Amino acid sequence: MNAPQQSRSGGLSPSRRLLRARGQTAVYLRRRLGSRRSLLAVASVFLSVTLVSADPVFIGSKKFTESYVLAEIAKRALENAGIKVEHRPGMGGTIILWEALRGGGIDVYPEYTGTIAEEMLKQPGASIAQIRNALSAQGIAMTDDLGFNNTYALVMRRDQSEQLGLTTISDLRAHRELKFGLTHEFLERRDGWRPLSERYQLAPSQVLGVDHALGYAALAKGEIDVKDAYSTDAKIGDYGLVTLIDDLHFFPQYKAVFLYRKTLSSQAAHALNDLSNSIDEGRMIRLNSEAERTKNYAAAAQQFFGTTDGAIATPFVSESFRNKLLRWVTRHLELAGISLLLAIIVGLPLGIVASRGGAVGHAILGATGIIQTIPSLALLALLVPLPFFGISARTAIVALFLYGLLPIVRNTATGLQDISRPLRESAIALGLTAGQRLRKIFLPLASRSILAGIKTSAVINIGTATLAALIGAGGLGEPIISGLNLNDHVTILEGAIPAALLALFVQFGFDLLDRVLIPRGLRL
């Protein structure tokens, strides 16, 4: 059993017990940096009187509208059954969600049978029963299908398809000039572009990788001609697109289901299974369309219940922009601030050791340098499956911490190495011990360089922290990602502008700090 589960089942996890023993600061830090779960744990003490279960069920969703809406529907269904739920929206791709589900970071998320067979179990063409067995072996259960098939499809502008007389995917073979704009996931999938193009013998002159939502805009503007889509995408109707017929039956079935951990209470499992066969394709397209129009997934989910039950569980209250902004900025600063603090605490001693050169020094500089070359998104994705990490602020903080390390280590090392030999020797000749030399002479002399390194780290962290939202850690990346998903520039700017201002502000703050922390004698 891993730590998150233990804390959910009531008692303190071993690590938390240890931290508490270390005193108030540690507890406070842990509370600030710990996942929302720890905040919820506190809140649930007060709420437990009114709730059947004090431990919330965590629902994850992928970074696209339908996944958001289905997660909201599951959330509402569980709430109606009296279960405390939290939705962590838009946590990125299949791998991240799957690992989070297996690791217990989340308990439920919506998935598609085709993806499960192809991507997760690597058993293309597996039957429903085979899928269930394989999942069960990993502690995961699956509901019956929700009533619709959201398979992949290739779409085109209606006017162009009519003009060229294209109705099937096979018809594309004769039109190599058409520009394909495909999502990165589709390009890489085992049931995606590569096998599809082989099967249909397609060899278009241009294939670009484009974000899903941005791709629709590009298609509407004529920048691309063919794009991959989900057959229930609201945009297919909105942009007047046509779906090309899969005449060779290439695409597998993508029946929507909920995956959930077998540790889920039977009451919760019942509530989820009650949703099977309740949404058909037409209905899903309308819900998606509603969600994209109102930019409110909870409201779309409410519409689902409104038309089936005729009863609304709780009225949806939208959070004010000021509150949202405050929440994003606070979390953003927490992520960047705590990771920076860790980078300073660890980076400074490493920099001091590295400044002495030798094999160890080179190893330190080399290792921190290599970390810096890993793309930040890849680093996050690599950390998520590891036992201690998963989908949490903790993972984001560790990734940011690793990124922040290099500038601090390198600047500390070079700052110390740049101290002239006469000054070094004078300090030794005065009879100062190694520790006294470092504290009283060498670190102050290197302070300008060290502070410059810390400033670089801080600014990098503010920027990179926007990616934390991809693994559900919140911050100013939240509006950026949902804006990207909805192709809504205003929402993107709601995150991008504060993030840019924050970076400027941090830079300015450090310039002021320079005047306080760099000794006056060095600024003459």
Add this chain to the structure above:
Amino acid sequence: MNALVHFRYVSKRFGADFAVRDVNLEIERGKMTALIGPSGCGKSTILRLIVGLLTADTGEIQFDGEKIAAETIMKIRRRLGYVIQDGGLFPHLTARHNLTLQPRLFRKRCDEIEKRITELCELTKFPSSGLDRYPLELSGGQRQRVGLMRALMLSPELLLLDEPFAALDPLVRMNLQRDLKEICTRLQQTVLLVTHDLAEAAFLGDEIALMNEGQIVQRGLIADLRAKPANEFVREFISAQRGLVQL
């Protein structure tokens, strides 16, 4: 024998090259010994060996009867003052803070430290108004005076000066040379002065040790070196310097 420092067959190599080779040297108490020789002959290495910035490969150095080694060096350093070409002042500390650094670490009382600073300002003719300036706010000559004060703070038994005036312009240098001579005479200070300037060595040194290629070639008064040069190198070194002075 009343020597404070003894070198016995001391050698120091960097790679295959000897910086100092089989040196035997005594530094007499209460005297100023001027160590002179062409650039790169090993003068600074001799001082660095005494301060423990370098350790000898072979041979032995004794300070007041005690062997200089890793175990003894921290104690011995308290009894040394060391001044280098540009003073070696720490730029992030004011002149005063440069002076108090060492006595504070050795837990001297504040009023004692203040008293010593006032004394030394007078001795070195450093205006006390300059004490709260940073090194970069002082002139080159003033920096050397502060460097000298810092070396004298704990009344060291041996003062080591490594070309202390080489970077100064002639007028400032002359004043400092005169003041240094006065100070050392007054304090009866034991000094080992490294210089490449024969005139400086002749003016300041009670005795001269002439070095070449890591070895001491001749020791004695300047008049001895002139009258009875030990070898061709000594004759050339002295006549070359005289030639320059006559220009």
